[in-house]
Amino acid sequence: MxxxxxxxxxxxxxxxxxxxxxxxxxxxxxxxxxxxxxSVAARIRSMGDARLGAVALLTATLAAIVWANVSYTSYHDFWDLRVGAFIGDARLDFTMHSIVNDALMAIFFSVGLEVRREFTIGELTNTRRALVPVIAALTGLVIPAVLFAVIASSTGHAGAWGVVISTDTAFLVGALALIGPSAPGRLRVFLLALAVVDDIGALAIIAGVYTDDLALWPLVVAAAGLGGVYATRYLPQGRALAYTVLALVVWTAFLESGVHPTLAGVAVAMVVPVYRxxxxxxxxxxxxxxxxxxxxxxxxxxxxxxxxxxxxSVNERLQLAYAPYIAFIVLPLFALANAGVRLDGDILAAALRSPLTWGVVVGLVVGKFVGVFGSSAVLKKLGVGEFGPGLTLDRIAGGAALCGIGFTISLFIIELAIDDAAAQNEARASVSSSHRSSPSHWRQ
Known part of the structure; x- marks a missing residue:
């Protein structure tokens, strides 16, 4: 009945x-x-779809470049401005740049929510199917680093190989939004899973290679906080407050440990409950x-x-709640704070002659493509792993080209691995050039 x-x-x-x-x-x-x-999120969402978010990101990138070239001093003075607050005897002191890079970008890395859902109840619950993007991500980390180290070996900056290891998830998602229907859903899942594994690997490399002082006790606190996030599902009420407080505890613990605090966003996303x-x-x-x-x-x-x-599930509700803020506030602010590169004739001429520049360009554009597409082709040839319906090698080739877009992690590591200001400018300019080179090879 x-x-x-x-x-x-x-x-x-x-x-x-x-x-x-x-x-x-x-x-x-x-x-x-x-x-x-x-809600405010609904109002922000009414501004448009993912394509408009991608346009906002590109607009902010161009605005940063124009600002830096019109008034380089004012650009850096603004982002170096220190803001702080006192809580009892404790003092919180950040630059505008670190507020964006360390705090707001932790929210962006909650993109791991979607990947966690795909691994738990989505496309990647099949272990053989999940194996393909994971291996592609790992080879996409190694091959660019090797190419960079070989090409830049004479510059004294070969240790900055981390600049070329990571696909920029933000620009990748934006590029897929602009490409639209020609990028099938399974390719998006494949690339997003690859990008998150890539980001986790890159952030782990930051912690292990580019972090001088690693404190272990804060990491113990972070682990306890993550356990609390996992257990919060069993609370009858007050889960929102618990998630918020515990996420702040995890972020603060990562910050104090010396590990880049954006990793907190990935870590929390991986333990938030997801169910059908x-x-x-x-x-x-x-x-x-x-x-x-x-x-x-x-x-x-x-x-x-x-x-x-x-x-x-909370996983999907959080993803829906954060998406408009990430697209229209967090990512444009990140681009505005980090993409300001001087592009005068002397800098460009020096960049074109520098092995450092070519190491970055070849590592990102060629190394990423070879690592992602090459490993996928080998897996398919050997019959290892499973490719979903419609996920052809031609489409993976197009996606592999998009993986050569470096930005977020690349700019993080430039700050950490290169001390010389002129070399930093060369590296930033070459990272920016990867935006133009990689998407041009898109294939449907």
């Missing part, structure tokens, strides 16, 4: 429940809301939607929206 009732349920009732979920979603992604006003939608909650939401249709009032509206939202 119950099944017959659900099949007789008019389609408009289902759409009403979905519509309510969109229009009444709370800024708090883990707790039901008390009101019906659209709760069918009982969905059915209950449909019953409430029916009641709302028969007797429209805010009580039934909120109840239906909250019930449907509660059936979705």
């Amino acid at each position: 119950g099944r017959r009732d659900r099949s007789d349920l008019p389609m408009p009732e289902v759409r009403s429940a979905q519509f309510l979920t969109i229009t009444t979603r709370s800024p708090d992604p883990t707790e039901p809301d008390d009101g019906c006003r659209p 939608p709760d069918r009982r909650q969905v059915e209950h939401a449909l019953d409430l939607a029916r009641s709302f249709r028969q007797s429209p009032n805010t009580k039934y509206s909120r109840a239906a929206a909250n019930s449907l939202r509660s059936s979705i």
